[in-house]
Amino acid sequence: MTYSVSSLDKLLSGSFTGGEPGAVWLVGAGPGDAGLLTVKALRLIENAEVVVYDRLVSAEILALAPATALCIDVGKTPGFHGMKQAQINQLLVDLAATGRQVIRLKGGDPFIFGRGGEEMSWVQQAGIACHIVPGITAATGCAAATGIPLTHRDMAQSVRFITGHGRDGKPQLDWQSLQDERQTLVFYMGLTWCQALSDRLVGHGRDAATPVAIVERGTRRDQRVMITTLQQLAACVAQQQLQSPSLLIVGEVVKMYRQALPQGSQERLMPVT
Numbered sequence: 001m002t003y004s005v006s007s008l009d010k011l012l013s014g015s016f017t018g019g020e021p022g023a024v025w026l027v028g029a030g031p032g033d034a035g036l037l038t039v040k041a042l043r044l045i046e047n048a049e050v051v052v053y054d055r056l057v058s059a060e061i062l063a064l065a066p067a068t069a070l071c072i073d074v075g076k077t078p079g080f081h082g083m084k085q086a087q088i089n090q091l092l093v094d095l096a097a098t099g100r101q102v103i104r105l106k107g108g109d110p111f112i113f114g115r116g117g118e119e120m121s122w123v124q125q126a127g128i129a130c131h132i133v134p135g136i137t138a139a140t141g142c143a144a145a146t147g148i149p150l151t152h153r154d155m156a157q158s159v160r161f162i163t164g165h166g167r168d169g170k171p172q173l174d175w176q177s178l179q180d181e182r183q184t185l186v187f188y189m190g191l192t193w194c195q196a197l198s199d200r201l202v203g204h205g206r207d208a209a210t211p212v213a214i215v216e217r218g219t220r221r222d223q224r225v226m227i228t229t230l231q232q233l234a235a236c237v238a239q240q241q242l243q244s245p246s247l248l249i250v251g252e253v254v255k256m257y258r259q260a261l262p263q264g265s266q267e268r269l270m271p272v273t
Helices: 005-013 039-046 085-097 116-125 138-146 194-203 233-240 252-260
Strands: 023-028 050-053 070-073 101-106 129-133 158-163 183-188 211-216 224-229 246-250
Touching: 023 039, 023 085, 023 116, 039 101, 039 129, 050 085, 085 101, 085 116, 116 129, 138 183, 138 211, 138 246, 194 233, 194 246, 211 233, 211 252, 224 233, 224 252, 246 252
Parallel strands: 023 101, 023 129, 050 070, 050 101, 158 183
Antiparallel strands: 183 246, 211 224, 211 246
8 A cells, every 4th residue: 555745644643553662674675676685674575564665666576565554655866855854754753653663665775875874863863663674785786787796806806885976966075085996986876977977087097998887777677787988978878868776887897797698698788889
């Protein structure tokens, strides 16, 4: 049963008899493929009373919730927030205060660019128990789905997970620390600012020919992959009309993409030139 924001007042004012104190479970839904859920996450979803979910949670995963579960969409899209973060925080508290076990489903892992830390703090400050169930983050999910190793003894000795979206929108990063070619960079939410990302990386010493993988809807049935370079990144995004959710993998390890897929694979897309 799906509830919109407009129907929440009625939901919260209704009677509910749950026999135990309410609690909030921050559950990582992974990058989209339901097969990548942890066993614990699956059990919680299958027995959910209330599910509060964001837009990165796939329909395949939402379908696992019982028909009797109250499912509330609080998803945000770039440039449009149907419910602000402060409202989401308070919603979790209000629902749990009625005695419900609230499953807060978040794409990827709650503690990796998912604002799970903010929600946990708010819930705990309200005196409500908050449990954390980790999930496979988009970086590791997309790496597995494309055969791109994030680290490799001969190519990359470290990996950085980076948000491409700062507090005021534009990325605010220590660009100098990102110049090492032996370091793989993975940008979340980087499509909007892809031109600025490529310009700054190249301007601070990263080779313009550094390969980049753009993984759109990673791990899902409609996954799409584009291989390009830092210099051609923005042009590729515009030409192919890539959409969120997309992940950017930057580094020499991207060269492994072709090697990892079987000959004739329909998943392989040619690099943009």
